[in-house]
Amino acid sequence: MPEAIDAIESVHHIGMSVASLQAALDFWEGFLGSPARWTTVLDHPYLSRVVGYPGIAIKAAFVDLPGGGVIELLDYQAVERNTNDDATANPGNVHLCLKVSDARAAWQRAVSCGARPISPDGPVAIDGGPNIGAQAAYLRIHDGITLELFQTPSKAATS
Template structure:
């Protein structure tokens, strides 16, 4: 007999490591309309034990919208990679957002350095047939999937 699955209470937040907390805040607040919830700094043994980042410091902020909290982490210290992974690399994650007007969102986020990976496409079959979808990648390499439901697609 297998053990019972752990009791997951709820999803809490999504986190993104960023190259510049200030630039990231401009994108999330000005570009997507999020609300700044809190800011802070962490360092020392606590940070190393939680994240595995030796001798690092981190400036952090939490923003929220649509009932979701996004944690932005600006790490400083050794072992910081120079280039981000690609969305198709194993272990890479993305956040998916439903939007009412995909072209309007693309226009609003472009000044913040976020670019589509390709041309928005309609899902051809299945439960989400007709949904307009595209990945956008930010200056730090983070990826957001933008989805416009078929019933709002023009």
Template sequence: MTELSAHHVGVTVADLEQAVEFYQDTLGFPVENEFSISGEAFETAVDVEDATGRFAHLDAGGVRVELVEYGPEGEPQTTSSVNCPGAKHLGFSVDDVDSLYESLEGDVEMLSEPQTTETGSRILFVRDPEGNLVELLETS
């Protein structure tokens, strides 16, 4: 059997520039590269007629985050709670969740202040500009 390894975690966004700004400026992930894709092979692979994609790859410290803006844009997926089947979130380790919390701009939507779970981990959930959940995790 062919061995698999992780390549990226992908998030579809409506506004690529705004999403890149959040992940780069707010979370500090540098952009590795940006590119566009179109053509018959891409349309067939993603099963979307006349599909185009604008991509940005960001380095999240060992995990590549792929942000992609598709044309034509489909219907938004609006699962807003983490406990809904099919919900997704991105999780990132942080050395000091409280310091990060204090540094976040007022326009970053947070589900709550940082919390300490029964395992001793400190967690904070925020939403990116597209409403996607992002977990910031400090383990003990």
């Protein structure tokens, strides 16, 4: 196994390409209960070199996550875009997992903000593996993105 690289410090942000910046903000601001840190149009020449689209303009927003971390919402303008299949089994599909203190309450809030639950009954108790005693739920949010809510097991459940 190769050695770890000392230059990597931490995750800076998680980027999500979206069909509508406003629709994505409606979900995240409603779910998290706070406004985006900033919204802007990114159109500086360097950006074309970074993302590989000449003359690109991207409507963008940064949304702070509780406990640290940032979601960067990116609405690419004036380029052809295709919707990804939201099947979690497809190679290349990723999901965002948020650690929550109350999976049921977070699930209900996400659903009230427009998320579509995978399990209609809410969070599922994990009864095997390294997370036994935890609860988890997958939900589809804007653009077919999968949001996982994960509540760690209580000390009583693991002893």
